[in-house]
Amino acid sequence: AWCQAAAQKLSGGIGSKLCGMLGKERGWGWRRRGNLLPATDGDTKTMTFLQEVVDILLAYIVESFDRETKVIDFHYPNELLQMNNWELQDEPATLDDILISCRATLKYAIKTAHPRYFNQLSTGLDMVGLAADWLTSTANTNMFTYEVAPVFVLLEYVTLKKMREIIGWPDGRGDGIFSPGGAISNMYAMLLARFKMFPEVKEKGMSSVPRLVAFTSEHSHFSIKKGAAALGIGTESVICIKADQSILVALVQGFVPFFVSATAGTTVYGAFDPLIAISDICKKYNIWMHVDGAWGGSLLMSRRHRWKLDGVERANSVTWNPHKMMSVPLQCSALLVREEGLMQNCNQMHACYLFQQDKHYDLSYDTGDKALQCGRHVDIFKLWLMWRAKGTIGFEAQIDKCLELSEYLYNKIKDREGYEMVFDGKPQHTNVCFWYLPPGIRYMEDKEERKKHLHKVAPVIKARMMEYGTTMVSYQPQGDKVNFFRMVISNPAATFEDIDFLIEEIERLGQDL
Amino acid sequence: AWCQAAAQKLSGGIGSKLCGMLGKERGWGWRRRGNLLPATDGDTKTMTFLQEVVDILLAYIVESFDRETKVIDFHYPNELLQMNNWELQDEPATLDDILISCRATLKYAIKTAHPRYFNQLSTGLDMVGLAADWLTSTANTNMFTYEVAPVFVLLEYVTLKKMREIIGWPDGRGDGIFSPGGAISNMYAMLLARFKMFPEVKEKGMSSVPRLVAFTSEHSHFSIKKGAAALGIGTESVICIKADQSILVALVQGFVPFFVSATAGTTVYGAFDPLIAISDICKKYNIWMHVDGAWGGSLLMSRRHRWKLDGVERANSVTWNPHKMMSVPLQCSALLVREEGLMQNCNQMHACYLFQQDKHYDLSYDTGDKALQCGRHVDIFKLWLMWRAKGTIGFEAQIDKCLELSEYLYNKIKDREGYEMVFDGKPQHTNVCFWYLPPGIRYMEDKEERKKHLHKVAPVIKARMMEYGTTMVSYQPQGDKVNFFRMVISNPAATFEDIDFLIEEIERLGQDL
Known part of the structure; x- marks a missing residue:
């Protein structure tokens, strides 16, 4: 039947x-x-x-x-x-044998959908998103022209417009692209900023422009420096900013500030830069303002939390990764750009085998020449179909729930014996950073000795977590701070009980250390 | 049951x-x-x-x-x-409604698996590759660390090694990465070449290095120029080379030649640059030799055709896109690099939240810091599983068959009334470039008038093909050559009868023009 x-x-x-x-x-x-x-x-x-x-x-x-x-x-x-014969013959x-290989691959895979998987900013598995990705693989096409991806090109158009409306740009006007991840989106933004100020750089290279300098927040993502290295700007020309004093210093030294990347949701602490204040500075010095909202951009979908991004509508460009907080399957990263046409001018090379000018349809839908890539994977359908299935309010509820869980975790451990918070105050995003101090080192008098011991606690607990396979959460050092746990919640499957479990598990695995 | x-x-x-x-x-x-x-x-x-x-x-x-x-x-x-309600609510x-959306999306999609779809270098749909892509979506993870993608990281290691062995590097030693497409792979190569010659460029940018110049073949892919623009080198510093005279001119002018990109299988004509001769020049001037084999690299799998890439083993880096001639679902592009460790040195930023140095496993498997990307989509599994299912000899047979089909097409039309070939001699790859002359213009005396008419023929036939929906093939102008058809065959579903059909269809749709 x-x-x-x-x-x-x-x-x-x-x-x-x-x-x-x-x-x-x-x-x-x-x-x-x-x-x-x-x-x-x-x-x-x-x-x-x-x-x-x-x-x-x-x-x-x-x-x-x-x-x-x-x-x-x-x-x-x-x-x-x-454990398996992985060699190619x-x-x-x-x-x-192919079916056996599939089973073996999944047997040793990380269950990123598991309610207790908290290891990265991208966690969870959405069933509609998954179905959409299966369909995308089956359609197996390329975003470069309307000719070979008519529906997907239209859906990208519709979705980017909607995202720009949510950012707050009038009538959702502007431009954008889905790129292979936030690092590339950020690199696009830097590329556009440079081209906007010095269009001759495209033909003549960096030797035609003055010494450029970019500013970013202290805890910004490493992709800003990677981008600067790749684009020939150099990592030393990326300055971590605390106030507009840095910009003045650069001007005095004869550098040309061309790019400010504000972070909306830093990777480790989940902190939001003050976008309005930054936009005032950018306006004053006529600098391109980029908002790296790869992690925090999704809070724009939440009426309760979007104030954290107030001022984002003043940005020239915004990175926003639906594959993080919105749980869209990897990869799904958008760069939104306020000025229309700039991406095309910056990146186009007029390949006549793809972008024939005498095609029989409206050529504005052949968006491939905006991209650095030639072939471009279809990343749009999973986001579009999930949005369809949840509605904006569904995404909002999902995001609000994750923030609620992180507040629950924060409240649970902030005064609990054996825990210390890494930064003061309530987390702005779902990042909760903390040290767990096993009983043995809790009352150590020698601060340096205690620090030395504490540094080894998180790696051992993490290794044990992985060996038992019960949960996964990330840890790291930062500056002079020894290894701490960075708990992040983007997994829609997680519940209050899973948070309780995490804490119990940390204590179970770490009490003897 | x-x-x-x-x-x-x-x-x-x-x-x-x-x-x-x-x-x-x-x-x-x-x-x-x-x-x-x-x-x-x-x-x-x-x-x-x-x-x-x-x-x-x-x-x-x-x-x-x-x-x-x-x-x-x-x-x-x-x-x-x-035709559908595509708006987001x-x-x-x-x-x-979600199922209806799926059906509507597929109804208007291009059937890239269809035996008569010849429109791009990537065509066809492999069933094992598709299954592998469905599994990849389900596993929904990220290539940056072994921690979250243990099997996929190992399979990337195994497969890159195998590809380097096929290139001919001793014991398959070297480095590499799967990147989001050939354009990005080519950009990586240029980035590595610059860093190899001037490692200080990473920190200090282009202002610390002399005026660089890159050389590439006349019909190379536009991504070489896109890459040069992005990296701050400038498109004017990319010189289309015909002999080593150009390099001498550049040296005399005080430029520093740092990069030669030879093409193995040009996009339009499918031509192969003479790699041995080019490698001699690169050796003489100490220049990084890159081979853009995005399209032609797969011929390395064929004992009958791999001589076309003789000398590839002398390259410093090779782009090779299995998503083209090997019919792996999009996207699957590899950059192979001869020198070990260079990618890491060039691109690493030591993000301590990902690449903790006190993890409990062998950190050489955390390959993420080699990449420009932070998150990186899993592109390896579909190639690995297909290789497993076909074996090297299966890929070889598939490639040989496509080349046989293109030779069949060439022989069929080279002396046929109403056809003219765009370039002389047998195609080196599966690209067959030709004009179809409808009877009405076949004997036009006025050469200019004939040319003007001929230019309009291919776009009209293509538009009619799309409206009837019977087949798809690409056309384009090139230099002073008016619009011609560029037929390429990478679709394993195509047969001799499909080639016959294409010719009949062109004649049916074009005879009245």
């Missing part, structure tokens, strides 16, 4: 025919032959094979959300290399 | 339980509620929903390979905007 029901849904009667054959074919014969499409009569074998893979994936998904399952079945690299494998 | 068979395959008995519930739940109730995972008891609703999506995808796949189906159901952008949609 199930088979028939499924078959009826398949269009044009193909399904019905296939499902009948599927029953007969589900023995072992198809595996030995392995004649998938485009082989003649490969239809049924293909359906059977793909359905087997889907069954494996569905089981993995259900398992991933089960708290009784491990987050990770950890093995050291040299062990893992031995001259001869083909059987489809059976 | 089908249901039970599938259920037995699901691990841990989950499948069996779910499949039972699935039968009961397959009414309409689940759609109204729409409570997918991570909702409590969301398992069955999730399985049902995802299975419905998979059914839609399976039907689309089978249709895509059916020659009776259109390649494209074309609509102009303003029409397509009207505040309120959530039902899961029914």
Whole structure:
């Protein structure tokens, strides 16, 4: 009955025919032959094979959300290399071997959807987003022209416009692109800022422009420096700013400040720079204002939290990664740009084999020449379909819930014995940074000795977490601060109980240290 | 029976339980509620929903390979905007609406798997590659650390090594990365070449180095210039080379040649630069030699055709896109680098929240700091699984077949009435560039008038192809050459009959022009 029901849904009667054959074919014969499409009569074998893979994936998904399952079945690299035959051969494998490889790959994968996976800014797995990504893979096309990706190009247009409206630019006007991650989005912004001030740089390079200097917040993401290195600006020309005094110093020294990257949600502390104050400075000195909201940009979707980004509408460009706080499957990062046409002017090279000027449709939809990439993966559909399924209010509820969980964690540990907070006050985002002090070092008199011990606590607890596979959370040192836990919550599957579990687990695994 | 068979395959008995519930739940109730995972008891609703999506995808796949189906159901952008409600709303949609959106998206998608889709260098859809991409989406993780992508990091290591062995570097030693497309791979190469010669550029920028100049082949890909613009080198410092005379001129003028990009398989003509001769020049002047084999690199897999890349083993870096000639789903592009450690030195920024130095495993597997990106999509699994399924000999057979088809096309039209070839001699790759002259202009005396007419022929035929939806092939002008068809074959589904069909279709659609 199930088979028939499924078959009826398949269009044009193909399904019905296939499902009948599927029953007969589900023995072992198809595996030995392995004649998938485009082989003649490969239809049924293909359906059977793909359905087997889907069954494996569905089981993995259900398992991933089960708290009784491990987050990770950890093995050291040299062990893992031995645990399966990963080598590539001259001869083909059987489809059976392919299914075995799929199972092995998932067995040792990290369950990023698991309610107790907190390790990165991107966590969780949205079912509609996943379905959309499966569809994207099946459509297997390229964003460079309307010709080969008509729907996806339109959806990118619709979605970027909506995001610009939410930023607060009039009528959602402006420009933008989905890029392969926040680091590239930030690099785009720096590239545009330089081109805006010195368009001749495109043809003549950096030798045609004065010594440029960029400013960013103290705890900004490392991609600002990576971008500066790549673009030939140099990391020494990126200055960590605390006040507009730095800009004056640079001017006096004969540098040309061209770019300020304010951070909306720093990677470690989740802090928000004061965007209005920064925009005043940028206006005064006529500097491009970029907001790196890769992590914090999604708070724009929340009526309760969007005030943290007040002033974002004054920015020239904004990075906003829906693959972080909005739980869109990786990768999904947008760069939004206030000025129309600048991206095209900055990056276009007029490749005549792609962007023919005598095509029969409106060429403004051939957006490929805006990009640094030539081929560009379709990252839009998963965001668009999730937005459709949740509505703006669904994203808002999801984001608000994560912030509520982090406030719960903060309140739970801020006065708890054995805990110290890394920064003062309530977190602005879902980042809660803290030290756990095992009983043995809690009352150590020698501050230096205590610090030395404390530095080793988080790595050991983390290693044990991974070996037990019960949960995952990140740790790190920062400046003169020894290793602390950086807890972040972007996982829609997490609950108050999972926060309780994390704390219990840290104490269980760390009490003897 | 089908249901039970599938259920037995699901691990841990989950499948069996779910499949039972699935039968009961397959009414309409689940759609109204729409409570997918991570909702409590969301398992069955999730399985049902995802299975419905998979059914839609399976039907689309089978249709895509059916020659009776259109390649494209074309609509102009303003029409397509009207044909569905694509707008994003505040309120959530039902899961029914989500399924409708999936169907609508596929209805207007280009069937890139269709045996008669020849429009780009990336065509076709491999079933194992697709399965691998579905698994990748489900695993939803990030390549930056072994910690969160243990298997994928190992598979990248294994596969890059194998590709370097095929290039011919001793024991497959060297470095590399999978990047978001050939343009970015080429940009990486230029970045590494600059850093190798002037490591201080990372900190001090272009003001610390002399005027650099890069050389590339006349018909090289536009990404070389895009890269030069982005990196602050400037497009005017990219010189299209014909002989080593250009390098001498540059030296005399006081420029520092730092980078030569030879092309193995140009985008339009599919031509291969003479790599041995170029490597001699690079050696003489101590210049970084890059081979852009985005399109032609895959010929290294073919014993019959790899001589076209003789000398590639002398390169410092090679771009090779398995998503083109090897039909791996988009995106899958590798940059291979001969020198070990250089990528790390060039791009690392030591982010302490990701690359903690006191982790409990071998840190050489945390490859993220080599990249310009922070988060990086998993592009490796589809290539690895396809390689596994086909073996090296399977890729070889697939590539050889495409080259055979293109030779068939060349032989068919080179002396046929109404055709003129754009370049002399047999194509080196699968690119066959030709004009079709409709009878009306075939014997025009006035050469200029004939040229003017001919320029309009290909765009009209292409527009008609898209409106009928029967096939898709690219056209373009090049220099003083008016619009011609650029036929490329990378689609494993294509046959001799499809080539015959293309020619018949061009004649059918163009005879009245």
